[in-house]
Amino acid sequence: MSTTEIDRQWTTRLRKRVAGKLPPEKLLPDTQPTYVSSWIYVFGVTTMAALGVVIASGCLLALRGPQWWHTSSVGHFVNSLHLWSVEIFFFAMVIHLWGKYFMAAWRGGRALTWMTGVVTFLTSIATAFTGYVSQSNFDSQWISTQAKDGINSTGAGAFWNVLNSGQMLMWHIVLLPIAAVALTALHVLLVRIKGVVPPFEKTTEVTQ
Amino acid sequence: MSSFGLLAAIWPLTTLGHYVSWHVIQISVANLIVIILMVVTFIVALFAPFPGRRRRKENP
Amino acid sequence: MRSKAFRPDVDAPEWKGGHSPYDIIKEGTIALVVVSILTVLLSVAFGSPDDPSITIKAWSTNAPMDFATTALSELNATSGSAQYGAPYNHASTGQQLGPLTLAKWIGVRVPVNSVNDYIIDPLRSLPKQPALTADLSQWSSASGSTRAGWVKDYSQAANQMQIVNGQLVVNATNAGPLPVMMADLFQMARTGALDQALVTQNGFYTSDYTLPLLFLADGTYLSGIAQKQHLTGDQWGMMNETGNYPGQAWLWLYTFWYQIKPFNASGNGDVLVWGLMMVLSAGLLLTPFIPGLRSIPRKTRVYRLIWREHYRSLP
Ligand code: HEM
Numbered sequence: 001m002s003t004t005e006i007d008r009q010w011t012t013r014l015r016k017r018v019a020g021k022l023p024p025e026k027l028l029p030d031t032q033p034t035y036v037s038s039w040i041y042v043f044g045v046t047t048m049a050a051l052g053v054v055i056a057s058g059c060l061l062a063l064r065g066p067q068w069w070h071t072s073s074v075g076h077f078v079n080s081l082h083l084w085s086v087e088i089f090f091f092a093m094v095i096h097l098w099g100k101y102f103m104a105a106w107r108g109g110r111a112l113t114w115m116t117g118v119v120t121f122l123t124s125i126a127t128a129f130t131g132y133v134s135q136s137n138f139d140s141q142w143i144s145t146q147a148k149d150g151i152n153s154t155g156a157g158a159f160w161n162v163l164n165s166g167q168m169l170m171w172h173i174v175l176l177p178i179a180a181v182a183l184t185a186l187h188v189l190l191v192r193i194k195g196v197v198p199p200f201e202k203t204t205e206v207t208q
Numbered sequence: 209m210s211s212f213g214l215l216a217a218i219w220p221l222t223t224l225g226h227y228v229s230w231h232v233i234q235i236s237v238a239n240l241i242v243i244i245l246m247v248v249t250f251i252v253a254l255f256a257p258f259p260g261r262r263r264r265k266e267n268p
Numbered sequence: 269m270r271s272k273a274f275r276p277d278v279d280a281p282e283w284k285g286g287h288s289p290y291d292i293i294k295e296g297t298i299a300l301v302v303v304s305i306l307t308v309l310l311s312v313a314f315g316s317p318d319d320p321s322i323t324i325k326a327w328s329t330n331a332p333m334d335f336a337t338t339a340l341s342e343l344n345a346t347s348g349s350a351q352y353g354a355p356y357n358h359a360s361t362g363q364q365l366g367p368l369t370l371a372k373w374i375g376v377r378v379p380v381n382s383v384n385d386y387i388i389d390p391l392r393s394l395p396k397q398p399a400l401t402a403d404l405s406q407w408s409s410a411s412g413s414t415r416a417g418w419v420k421d422y423s424q425a426a427n428q429m430q431i432v433n434g435q436l437v438v439n440a441t442n443a444g445p446l447p448v449m450m451a452d453l454f455q456m457a458r459t460g461a462l463d464q465a466l467v468t469q470n471g472f473y474t475s476d477y478t479l480p481l482l483f484l485a486d487g488t489y490l491s492g493i494a495q496k497q498h499l500t501g502d503q504w505g506m507m508n509e510t511g512n513y514p515g516q517a518w519l520w521l522y523t524f525w526y527q528i529k530p531f532n533a534s535g536n537g538d539v540l541v542w543g544l545m546m547v548l549s550a551g552l553l554l555t556p557f558i559p560g561l562r563s564i565p566r567k568t569r570v571y572r573l574i575w576r577e578h579y580r581s582l583p
Binding site: 215216217218219220221222223224225232233234236237242254255258 | 314
């Protein structure tokens with residue numbers, strides 16, 4: 001095979017594109033620009049860590065099926081882990097959002113990073129909601145019968161029936177987590193590709 | 209399961225909730241605490257010195 | 269060097285300064301440890317709520333009148349779900365966003381027939397009892413207008429509905445089979461058989477609770493409990509959790525609209541709030557492209573705090 005033939009292979013082209021956009025030292029850098037020096041920067045990573053704990057505790061809850069936690073004190077404890085890690089997850093994510101807003105971290109071709117962040121936020125809200133209606137207790141009875149009106153009013157209720165507990169559980173433990181994790185991965189890869197946004201120039205605030 | 213009795217919460221928050229209302233706003237004390245903690249954490253994150261970084265000259 | 273077209277809220281200056289060591293893997297590991305410890309501490313300290321679900325058995329036992337009136341409203345199709353429209357039935361247009369009748373366009377995809385689903389079919393599932401069997405066949409062979417006459421007569425007599433020795437008593441004289449049928453339905457609810465009948469409509473296995481949940485929501489027993497727990501829509505309930513636990517605080521804005529006009533006074537409140545929230549979410553999504561909104565960070569200068577070490581080091 002000639003070199004040009006190899007160069008034209010899909011595999012080669014994909015590898016070269018990936019390596020060009022995201023070489024290992026960009027994917028896992030060992031330094032950061034000197035301006036990266038604030039506690040605000042830790043909230044993205046904290047959100048990711050909380051997402052990890054949410055998923056791990058959710059997997060533990062899944063082990064013995066959806067009714068287990070009502071009858072077992074171990075199950076109930078695992079449910080507590082799941083609930084509190086979700087609270088921490090949203091807590092960290094919202095602070096992360098505020099921080100990125102006040103840094104205008106979409107500048108310099110980072111709009112897609114911001115937008116994947118927002119979509120992840122909305123997906124997380126849907127994931128949490130389906131979790132609440134999957135509890136199979138009074139809370140889920142009340143939340144689902146209330147929420148149906150909002151969702152039905154948009155027409156979506158025809159396909160996405162919040163009173164269908166099986167459908168909600170499937171969305172909660174399969175479809176939405178896959179979406180949230182995939183979006184998070186994309187979001188963080190975009191950050192690595194673009195690098196952390198530089199500060200505003202001192203002059204821009206004077207002239208504008 | 210009694211050996212797992214230790215797993216029961218120390219201060220279960222299962223009593224009827226407490227609510228604060230102000231004009232149109234009604235919020236549970238628990239949510240209010242969460243939101244206040246969020247704002248406080250944000251402010252602390254803005255002001256607290258970030259450790260472990262090479263300190264740049266304080267007086268240029 | 270800089271072209272005149274540099275837009276400070278869109279473009280970022282190129283970083284020509286230095287770099288210093290930063291261990292992101294160590295940072296991530298510490299974050300994971302801290303979050304894990306915090307999660308365990310909060311769980312050990314506070315646990316999590318689990319108020320048991322409400323059964324139709326409990327409802328008909330604790331609030332028999334409410335159950336009986338709700339069953340009547342399914343019979344004469346005046347209940348919330350019977351009047352709902354799409355996706356459950358064709359009874360009404362449903363909510364409208366201006367001229368858009370979104371739910372109606374998409375149509376009835378989760379069909380619910382209040383008389384058959386809540387009364388006739390469950391009664392058919394009961395073990396054979398001569399009186400009930402005769403009444404059910406009388407019902408099914410009757411014409412539509414005959415049934416309507418029975419329902420009308422029964423509904424009128426039900427103003428004096430009583431519960432005597434645990435039996436539902438309605439002295440209707442021209443209601444055909446209905447007094448027996450409704451009394452049996454009441455018994456069925458009290459034994460818990462109705463809970464089962466409503467979920468097993470699709471066979472042995474089940475994971476769809478549309479019918480029993482709509483039925484529960486048509487009564488006032490469920491919402492009465494929710495009201496005490498501060499969970500109803502006009503109590504900012506979407507954000508709240510049972511007991512003293514924090515809830516979905518991130519729904520604050522969505523919940524807020526339900527407290528004010530025109531949303532809380534409109535029959536189309538839900539679709540109006542959803543429409544508004546979609547527009548606002550699009551605004552958050554497109555913030556980098558919205559003039560004004562994207563300049564707030566630069567103008568408020570909060571970033572001066574975040575990057576203070578950087579600015580301090582500038583000449
Ligand atoms: C599951 C949710 C999320 C996770 C796990 C996550 C994670 C991260 C991480 C690890 C970083 C890099 C470190 C840092 O600067 O903090 C980052 C950066 C960023 N995030 Fe998120 N994020 C999430 C949601 C969001 C949301 C909701 C927004 C905004 C609406 C957002 C906007 C951004 C932006 C603009 C950056 C680039 C920062 C820069 O260049 O300085 N993220 N995110």
